[in-house]
Amino acid sequence: MSPLYVSIYELVKAIPSGQVGTYGQIGRLCGCSPRQVGYAMAVSPTDDIPWQRVINSRGEISVRSDGFKDTEQYRRLKREGVVFDARGRVDLATFQWSGPDGVWWSEHHLEPPL
């Protein structure tokens, strides 16, 4: 396994239960493109990697190459307390992980929530 994958998996494992990260967010944090993050999730070797907590920048579960969304991902997130709206989307402003050091908020020039 390449060092890149190791850092991606480490980052994903740092996302707390009940929160989500985006492919782009993880990509920026580990210095690679979002596509690599998606690819790394697709081949994630073990179940101790919370791959379900990585979704796309629109707050949706990404469509897989077979053209279907992963319903297990939806179930897992819901079980962790993540709320989906009627169109199956997550409110990123509420549920997006702030990063290992609050990085995400500063990147977006925002103040962290109380």
Next chain:
DNA sequence: TAAATGACTAACA
């Protein structure tokens, strides 16, 4: 080696 392939995204129109 070279080309194809993505669980993507930002910036447009």
Next chain:
DNA sequence: GTGTTAGCCATTT
């Protein structure tokens, strides 16, 4: 809000 386009870059073939 929708649709298109260009860029992305490690992995795979």
